[in-house]
Amino acid sequence: MSPRGPDPDASGREAAGGGEPPRDEDGWIGAIARRFPPGPRVRVGLGHDAAVVAFDGRDVVLKTDTVIDGVDFRLAACGARAAARKALAVTVSDLAAMAALPRACVVSAVLPRGIDFATFDALAAGFEDGARETDCEVVGGDTSVADAPLVLTVAAIGEPGPHGVVTRAGARPGMDLSVTGPLGGSILGRHLTFAPRVREAQVLAALGVPAAMMDLSDGLSTDLPRLAARSGVGAEVDAEALPVHPDVARLADGVAPWRHALDDGEDFELLLAHAPLSAATRAALAAADVTLHRVGRVTAAAGGVTLREGGRTVPLRRGGFDHLRSHPAGPTGG
Ligand SMILES: [Mg+2]
Known part of the structure; x- marks a missing residue:
């Protein structure tokens, strides 16, 4: 378990210098993280999906x-x-x-x-x-x-679990990036009815698959940069590889389906970085009814977080879905 506690991101450091306030939620949290240095009981501190404390x-x-x-x-x-x-x-x-x-x-x-x-x-x-x-x-x-x-x-x-915790910090260049299910269109009801991937995480951990992991709450284009930053790596998403949930077709709003898969929030699937899977691991996952959809790869930090689409590679724009502002229907509860 490599991460130990606060590690303000770039915008946090900027704010700590006394200049402009941070620009986004991650920046705000980064800016206050130095107030909470991890004590000796803290195994995993701020900046991950949950904290781990030893008692x-x-x-x-x-x-x-x-x-x-x-x-x-x-x-x-x-x-x-x-x-x-x-x-x-x-x-x-x-x-x-x-x-x-x-x-x-x-x-x-x-x-x-x-x-x-x-x-x-x-x-x-x-x-x-x-x-x-x-x-x-x-x-x-x-x-x-x-x-x-x-x-x-x-x-x-x-x-x-019996195989220990997994944080956001273990991704390394050359690893694959995968998600546990199709993405996009959760606003049509899955944002209320989703099942947390507790079982899937245990299956993956038992097979030693995830080097880094998080859940997708704010959309892949918002959450992936968080995992990359915490691991100190870059990442590349392949638009054509994104698994698009059938709900996206029902939105019928003219936005490219892969864009929904990339930006919509509240899928609550797991995003993980892992070494390429062996045939034996693939078979074990299939036997346990856990599906991994490869969406991209981990790159060196210098490359940043990018999107490969239509033969071009461009910086990945954060387009995390806002339930109230981004879709005229708003949350339907349906
Ligand atoms: Mg989370």
Whole structure:
């Protein structure tokens, strides 16, 4: 496990110099990371999908995530049960990304003033759904009421699987980049119904496949540069190799399907860097019903993160999907 704690990215260092504030979320986080130097208990600190902390000789994996009505779901469209299930699933997805096994979680809800009991009960049912599906028991929580949209936060604890955790830091030039499923069009409903890839991560880890791994929450074009930066490498995505989810055809918005696969968020598939697969490993993955779609390769850092498309290689533009701004329909809950 090579990464240990904060490593502000370029924009973070820029801000620390006292000039312009950082330009994006990654920059903001990079700028504050130096306030939290990892102590001796920290095995994996800021900048990965989850943290790993040692307690009494055992490692535990920690993660929290928040979803908000109007940003990550639309309560009026999808209902409270689907929203709460999503809140738990997005958090567990980050544990899966570390090849950790979810164990327990606490949930926190900011309830809109005037909420009725049926909605509150549906939230509980959604958390129950997520907990059962992912084997991540709900063991406590907190509620507040505010003149605000519904906000759901899940903080989860996991333990490393039998083959240890996988971080974002192990990618090396020459490795392949693969994803565990087709991408794009999650706005049509999969952003609510996806299954965190806990099992797939365990299969991959047991076969020693992933050198670096993360889950795709913000879209490949936004998330891949994060993995590359954390590993200190470059990357090249092959547009023609991108596995496009059938949902993309239903969007029918004139945008190239591969562009949706590259930019749409909330697929929650795993992205991993790995050495080229042997025939035996391929057979073992197939036997375990785990599919890897190769989307590109790891390159030297100097090359940056690029996109190969139509015979040209161009810098990869970050086009991560925003559920509210990028598609006129917004989240449908469908
Ligand atoms: Mg993640």
